[in-house]
Amino acid sequence: MKIFNSEQLRLLDAYTIKEKGIASVDLMERAASVFVEIFSEIFGAEESVRIICGTGNNGGDGLAVARLLHQKGYTVFVDIINGNESADFKINLERLNQQQIPWQYVAELKLAPTDIIIDAIFGFGINRPTTGIYQKTIAAINESKSKVVAIDIPSGLFPDASSENHSIVKATHTISFESPKLAFMMPENDKWVGKLHIAPIGLSEQKKAELKTDYHYTLKADIKPLAREQFGHKGTFGHALLIAGSKGMMGAAVLASKACLRSGVGKITTHIPRDTAQILQISIPEVICQESENKSCFSESWNTDTLQKYDAVGIGPGIGTKNMNGFENFLLNFPTNTPLVIDADAINLLGENPSLLKYLPRNVILTPHPKEFKTLIGQLWENDFEKLELLKGFAIKNGVIICLKGHYTAMALPSGEVHFNSTGNSGMGTAGSGDVLTGIILGFLAQGYSVKEAAIQGVYEHGLAGDRAATKRSERAMIASDIIENFI
Ligand SMILES: NC(=O)C1=CN([C@@H]2O[C@H](COP(=O)(O)OP(=O)(O)OC[C@H]3O[C@@H](n4cnc5c(N)ncnc54)[C@H](O)[C@@H]3O)[C@@H](O)[C@H]2O)[C@H](O)CC1
Numbered sequence: 001m002k003i004f005n006s007e008q009l010r011l012l013d014a015y016t017i018k019e020k021g022i023a024s025v026d027l028m029e030r031a032a033s034v035f036v037e038i039f040s041e042i043f044g045a046e047e048s049v050r051i052i053c054g055t056g057n058n059g060g061d062g063l064a065v066a067r068l069l070h071q072k073g074y075t076v077f078v079d080i081i082n083g084n085e086s087a088d089f090k091i092n093l094e095r096l097n098q099q100q101i102p103w104q105y106v107a108e109l110k111l112a113p114t115d116i117i118i119d120a121i122f123g124f125g126i127n128r129p130t131t132g133i134y135q136k137t138i139a140a141i142n143e144s145k146s147k148v149v150a151i152d153i154p155s156g157l158f159p160d161a162s163s164e165n166h167s168i169v170k171a172t173h174t175i176s177f178e179s180p181k182l183a184f185m186m187p188e189n190d191k192w193v194g195k196l197h198i199a200p201i202g203l204s205e206q207k208k209a210e211l212k213t214d215y216h217y218t219l220k221a222d223i224k225p226l227a228r229e230q231f232g233h234k235g236t237f238g239h240a241l242l243i244a245g246s247k248g249m250m251g252a253a254v255l256a257s258k259a260c261l262r263s264g265v266g267k268i269t270t271h272i273p274r275d276t277a278q279i280l281q282i283s284i285p286e287v288i289c290q291e292s293e294n295k296s297c298f299s300e301s302w303n304t305d306t307l308q309k310y311d312a313v314g315i316g317p318g319i320g321t322k323n324m325n326g327f328e329n330f331l332l333n334f335p336t337n338t339p340l341v342i343d344a345d346a347i348n349l350l351g352e353n354p355s356l357l358k359y360l361p362r363n364v365i366l367t368p369h370p371k372e373f374k375t376l377i378g379q380l381w382e383n384d385f386e387k388l389e390l391l392k393g394f395a396i397k398n399g400v401i402i403c404l405k406g407h408y409t410a411m412a413l414p415s416g417e418v419h420f421n422s423t424g425n426s427g428m429g430t431a432g433s434g435d436v437l438t439g440i441i442l443g444f445l446a447q448g449y450s451v452k453e454a455a456i457q458g459v460y461e462h463g464l465a466g467d468r469a470a471t472k473r474s475e476r477a478m479i480a481s482d483i484i485e486n487f488i
Pocket residue numbers: 009010012013027028031054055056057058059060061086121122123124125126127128129130131134151152153177178
């Protein structure tokens with residue numbers, strides 16, 4: 001799914017009105033009705049609802065929502081912060097009056113206790129930080145004990161730019177129209193957005209296809225698993241090579257190898273330090289162990305012909321950062337066309353020696369978490385929008401795919417596209433979770449997925465398995481092995 005900016009959403013809005021001959025107030029009605037549909041699935045009509053409206057179209061949505069909830073039997077009360085009223089706001093205020101729904105203009109909001117507040121102050125029309133009555137109202141909402149549901153976007157949050165240090169409504173749920181906003185993908189905004197719901201309102205599909213954006217949100221419909229050949233065998237489902245583990249870190253090699261096998265790969269060879277084979281072999285009988293001549297780390301020397309025998313290679317989980325020489329030889333001899341996934345300590349080694357970046361092969365995926373990304377680029381960022389620019393810049397400059405792990409893992413491609421992932425949960429912030437992801441991506445690459453597909457689909461399926469694990473156990477109690485067990 002594409003992520004549109006506010007200018008594009010306005011365009012889509014205007015185009016849909018023209019193309020479908022639908023009045024803008026009817027589009028607002030459609031938005032309000034999908035909002036109410038989702039809202040009423042979460043909250044029952046016994047809960048009291050206070051709707052706080054601005055006077056633009058977000059406020060207009062709020063008035064229409066008030067009327068529709070009233071018709072469904074909810075007790076609603078509307079507060080309006082006086083301002084310039086949009087045309088569709090005026091029509092909806094008239095409709096509110098016709099149904100005799102109680103409302104008042106507020107100069108200073110004294111919030112009577114209510115179960116739920118619906119935030120309809122500002123939507124994507126916000127163009128400056130909130131001040132005065134708006135700021136005070138937002139503070140009152142955030143201090144209340146009520147659950148808060150934002151219409152389209154928590155008021156005060158800029159959809160397409162950083163809102164650091166602004167006054168913003170802290171929503172429990174955000175029900176956003178048609179497409180998520182870029183701001184929702186930023187970890188710094190997690191505290192404002194709460195649980196995100198996307199509500200399609202039927203904007204023109206043709207125009208959506210035409211509009212260009214760098215930003216995408218991966219949903220189930222974007223996932224296309226490779227068909228498994230009925231006559232295939234372990235020789236045709238790909239042979240992966242994983243370079244992983246060191247003394248005390250063999251768990252990383254075990255988790256990544258097992259995840260790789262579960263991803264459907266035909267065979268995996270795992271290259272490990274000498275004398276550690278027992279640990280791996282006992283943990284996973286299906287793995288082929290290849291021991292390094294080094295007792296404590298991976299091999300010093302690598303040759304292209306040997307590496308070329310594998311369909312894909314992964315390096316990093318648990319390898320430590322001592323063997324720079326071996327890592328350099330590995331990259332210098334890496335075959336041009338073999339897909340490669342680089343994770344964990346291999347990323348730290350690259351960060352320590354950025355001159356190696358030029359030796360990265362063309363089909364490479366890097367999977368850093370934010371700390372590893374910082375080491376890799378040797379630079380700090382002021383906010384998450386800046387971090388996103390750095391991520392995009394790195395992918396473009398080095399011609400690589402880079403997946404910045406976290407909630408809504410961001411995958412930047414050399415084309416400048418960024419795909420945000422929609423699956424996963426806080427339970428995945430657990431030791432070994434990243435090793436599992438490396439194994440899955442490696443397995444996908446070895447089976448013949450393109451680097452783009454392996455990155456996007458690997459991250460999506462890793463998150464999905466994590467969501468299943470959290471349902472069976474809990475976000476708190478799940479561990480990385482549960483992600484593997486729930487990969488189906
Ligand atoms: N295409 C769609 O997705 C649809 C969106 N709808 C809803 O409309 C809003 C956007 O409405 P808009 O009237 O453009 O803007 P706002 O209501 O967000 O803001 C109103 C107005 O306020 C002024 N303003 C901006 N910042 C400030 C500030 N800090 N202090 C004071 N005043 C401010 C500015 O002039 C704005 O224009 C969208 O989010 C949806 O909720 C439709 O209902 C359906 C189609």
